[in-house]
Amino acid sequence: MSEPEAVRAEVETMLALVRERYGPRLDAEQLAGVRTALEGIVQAARALRAVRLTSAEEPAQPFAAYRAEP
Amino acid sequence: MADDVVFAPVRQLAEGIRARRLSPVELAETFLDRLERLGPRYNAVVTVTRARALEQARRAAAEIAAGRYRGPLHGVPYGAKDLLATSGGIPTTWGAAPFRDRCFDFDATVVRRLEEAGAVLCAKLAMVELAGGMGYRQPNAAFTGPGVNPWNREAWSGGSSSGSGSAVAAGLVPFAIGSETWGSILSPAGNCGLAGLRPTYGRVSRHGAMALCWTLDKLGPLALTADDCGLVLEAIAGPDPADRTTVDRPFRYDGATTSRRFRFGVLRDITDGCEAEVRESFARSLEILRGLGTVEEVTLPDLPYDDITRTILFAEAASAFEDLIESGAIAELTAPEDRYTAYARDAILAKDYLKALRLRGVMAREADRVLASLDALVAPGRSGVAPMLGGEVRSAIRGSARDVMGAVGNGAGLPAVAVPNGFGARGLPTSLQFMGRAWEENTILAAARAYQSVTDWHRRHPADA
Numbered sequence: 001m002s003e004p005e006a007v008r009a010e011v012e013t014m015l016a017l018v019r020e021r022y023g024p025r026l027d028a029e030q031l032a033g034v035r036t037a038l039e040g041i042v043q044a045a046r047a048l049r050a051v052r053l054t055s056a057e058e059p060a061q062p063f064a065a066y067r068a069e070p
Numbered sequence: 071m072a073d074d075v076v077f078a079p080v081r082q083l084a085e086g087i088r089a090r091r092l093s094p095v096e097l098a099e100t101f102l103d104r105l106e107r108l109g110p111r112y113n114a115v116v117t118v119t120r121a122r123a124l125e126q127a128r129r130a131a132a133e134i135a136a137g138r139y140r141g142p143l144h145g146v147p148y149g150a151k152d153l154l155a156t157s158g159g160i161p162t163t164w165g166a167a168p169f170r171d172r173c174f175d176f177d178a179t180v181v182r183r184l185e186e187a188g189a190v191l192c193a194k195l196a197m198v199e200l201a202g203g204m205g206y207r208q209p210n211a212a213f214t215g216p217g218v219n220p221w222n223r224e225a226w227s228g229g230s231s232s233g234s235g236s237a238v239a240a241g242l243v244p245f246a247i248g249s250e251t252w253g254s255i256l257s258p259a260g261n262c263g264l265a266g267l268r269p270t271y272g273r274v275s276r277h278g279a280m281a282l283c284w285t286l287d288k289l290g291p292l293a294l295t296a297d298d299c300g301l302v303l304e305a306i307a308g309p310d311p312a313d314r315t316t317v318d319r320p321f322r323y324d325g326a327t328t329s330r331r332f333r334f335g336v337l338r339d340i341t342d343g344c345e346a347e348v349r350e351s352f353a354r355s356l357e358i359l360r361g362l363g364t365v366e367e368v369t370l371p372d373l374p375y376d377d378i379t380r381t382i383l384f385a386e387a388a389s390a391f392e393d394l395i396e397s398g399a400i401a402e403l404t405a406p407e408d409r410y411t412a413y414a415r416d417a418i419l420a421k422d423y424l425k426a427l428r429l430r431g432v433m434a435r436e437a438d439r440v441l442a443s444l445d446a447l448v449a450p451g452r453s454g455v456a457p458m459l460g461g462e463v464r465s466a467i468r469g470s471a472r473d474v475m476g477a478v479g480n481g482a483g484l485p486a487v488a489v490p491n492g493f494g495a496r497g498l499p500t501s502l503q504f505m506g507r508a509w510e511e512n513t514i515l516a517a518a519r520a521y522q523s524v525t526d527w528h529r530r531h532p533a534d535a
Contacts, residue, residue, distance in 0.1 A: 014417035022413045025398055030410040037205065037414035040469045044381050045422040047374035051429060059427035060434060061285070062315075 007046065011038045075100060076241040077531045080298040081325075083244055084142035087134065094134070094145030098127035098190050101147040104242045105193050108535065112227065113215040114236035116152045117194040119160055123147065126190045133188070142301045144188030149243040151234050152194040153201060153280035154178040154289075164280045165197040165230075167213040168394070168402045178278025179313065180247055180289050180306045187305040195233030195246055199403050200394075201254060202230040203282040203387040205411030205468060209459050213404055216459050219261060220532035222496050225456040228258030229463065234292045235262035240535040245293040245302055249279060251286045252383060252467050252480045256488040259292050260451035260501030263490040265518065265528065266292045267299035270508045271483025272317040274303075275310030283386035284315075286379070286480055295528055296487055296518035300325055303511060324512045325519070332363030332517050334504075335444040337370060343472055345454040347494030352450045355491045355502045355521070359448060362520050368440050368447070375474050376466050378433055379481035381418065381426040383467060388415035434482040441484075441507045446514050449475045451488035451501030458496075475505060485511045487518045490527035499527070 001009070018034055019026075026034065075083060075097060086092035102120050109115035130145035150156070153164050155174035163169045181191065196214040198206060209216035209226035217232025219225040220240040227236040231248030235258025238246050248255045250268045259266025267290045274289045281287060291302035300323040307321040336356070341349045359365055391412065394400055401409045441447065453471060457463055466473030479486050484505055491502035502521065506514040522528050 014414070017417055018413050021416060025401070026410055026413070033407060033410055034414045037411045037468075038417055041381075041384065041414060041418055043469070044374070044377035045419065045425075047377040048381060048422055048425045048429060051373065051425075053425075053428055053432070057428045057431065059424050060431035061427050 007039070007042055010042045011035060014038045014042065076104070077294065078244070079294045080146055080244050080301055081142065083146050087145040088139055090134065094127040094130040094190065095124065097145065098123045098147050098192060101192050101243055105237070108240055108242055109193070109237070112218040112220060112236040112240055114196055114217065114233040114240065114242060115193050116163055116196050116214055116233070117160055119191050119193055122158060122160065123190050123192040126185065130188050130190065140188040143184065143305050145190060147190045147192045147243050148184065149193040149195040149234065149237050149246040150181060150191060151197050151231050151246070151248050153197060153249060154181050154247065155278035156181055156194065160194060162194065164200055165212040165214065166199040166403060168399050170213055174278070176278060179275035179310050181278065183306050189305070192243055193237065195237050197232055198230035199405070199408060200391065201249060201251060201280060201282045203251070203391065204400060204403060204408035206405045207407050207462055207468070208405055209457065209463060211405035211408060218459070219456050219498065220535045221263060221498050223534065225458055225496060225498055226261065226463070228261035228456060230254040231258045231292065234258060235264060238262070238264050238292050238294065239532060241531065245291050245298055247289060248292050249287060249289050250480065251282045252379060253473065253476050255290050255292060256451050256476070256486060256503060259488045260499065261456035263499030263527065263530070264292050264294065265296045265299050265487060265489050266290070267303060267487045267511070268479070268485060269303060269307065269511060270485045272315050273307050273321065273511070275313040275316050277310055277312035281390045283383050283390065285386065286383055296489055296515050296522055297325055299487060300515045319509055321511065324516070328516055328520070332445045332520065333443065334359050334363060334365045335368040335440065335447045336365060337447060337449065337474060338367050340449045340475070343453055344450055345494060347492070348450045348452070348454060348500050351492030351494065351500040352502065358521060358524060361524070370440060370478070371436055373429065373433060373436070375433060375477040375481065376469070376472065378426045378429045379477040380467060380469065381422060382430065382481065384415045385418045385423040388412060388418065430481055433478060437478050437482045437484060438507060446504040446506045446517050447475065449503055451503040455494040455496065455498035455500060475503065479505050484508055485514055487514050489518050489522055491525070492527060
């Protein structure tokens with residue numbers, strides 16, 4: 001599958017999900033807008049996936065075990 | 071009170087107040103009158119807080135008369151972006167029609183700290199609905215209407231802190247508080263010919279501020295000068311138990327004049343895609359900066375910076391506004407595209423969000439590596455001048471423009487200050503940004519002050535105002 005075809009397929013899959021969840025609220029013009037937004041999301045995701053990282057590269061996110069004081 | 075207070079920097083007002091040449095009450099009345107009279111012209115104001123302002127101003131006058139001077143913001147009027155909670159029946163609307171009557175029973179930490187510094191809250195200022203988090207593509211994206219630019223009333227004031235930009239540029243308040251998730255302080259500052267400071271993530275408490283993206287949201291000042299931004303930052307910075315992302319690194323603003331030489335870096339090809347006048351302004355700025363230090367070209371590794379920050383923003387915004395989106399209440403928003411675009415974000419995979427967070431760590435390290443040998447990276451504040459009110463807002467957030475400095479700066483939580491550096495098409499300002507290492511606000515402010523000490527763009531004000 002070519003890159004444009006792969007993007008298109010992923011967008012259509014995601015669009016089906018959005019249509020399933022919110023379809024009754026959306027008219028044709030709005031669905032077209034959602035599709036455009038999905039194209040951007042999918043393109044960004046594919047750019048992220050293309051960068052290889054080692055598993056030691058953790059999310060830059062703070063988490064700390066919690067214990068109420070005192 | 072003489073009109074010459076209207077475009078006086080905070081530092082100058084402070085000197086007048088401290089010496090009792092200026093009355094905080096008269097000052098408040100001057101700016102309250104301007105907010106009420108001129109605010110509607112620029113769609114800059116949601117609520118004029120007259121009663122609270124006069125109460126605070128009278129208290130300031132009494133304290134100063136009794137010899138209890140609190141510091142450079144004592145008795146100085148200001149406006150707050152309307153995503154900062156305010157008590158006392160003052161609405162906090164987030165710029166969004168569904169919240170136009172909503173009130174909180176507490177003050178945001180920033181509002182409280184400014185009160186402790188003696189500043190006088192004169193207005194809640196207009197903003198793009200939900201700080202632009204729903205994907206707006208046009209200036210008319212708030213129930214208060216599009217932010218109007220005082221330099222050209224056919225143009226936008228910028229987003230999402232649109233009222234904060236318009237109000238300071240039009241002399242409706244001496245300074246304002248804005249917020250930036252990606253571009254919302256630097257953009258209105260640049261569009262309106264102001265100084266705007268985006269502090270390091272964790273420098274200023276967001277308690278009581280609308281959450282758009284928990285790991286990207288920052289609060290900071292817009293003012294007439296970089297020096298004024300430093301004065302305001304000192305008042306609002308510091309740890310807050312109510313915001314666990316704040317860091318216990320005391321900030322004392324160092325506004326002393328310096329003769330030091332600066333080391334500036336410029337990312338290769340940073341002006342690609344900029345308007346011709348923006349490139350010209352930036353080239354002139356670089357010549358001036360070479361007189362203040364050294365300028366060298368630097369590079370960052372090839373990473374999808376915009377995609378990293380965009381994915382984090384979209385995923386967190388979808389979660390922060392989950393109730394609003396899933397309930398369908400976004401249908402009440404002003405911009406038509408804000409009523410449906412966010413539905414697409416349900417499709418962001420957790421794995422992709424986590425990949426963005428992992429790459430964010432790489433991005434932060436690479437940015438710091440480049441910045442470690444510099445005082446600041448410099449770049450145009452915006453790739454173009456403000457769009458027209460009926461035009462499209464080009465945005466790196468949606469992918470219709472490129473903004474490596476914004477993506478890296480916001481994604482890595484780095485401080486930046488924008489200052490005016492010329493004019494472009496339609497008489498609209500262009501801007502220059504200085505971005506520094508984490509916690510180096512004093513360094514970038516010193517650089518911006520040095521630039522402003524040898525230029526006069528910040529002394530020019532809209533004839534319209």
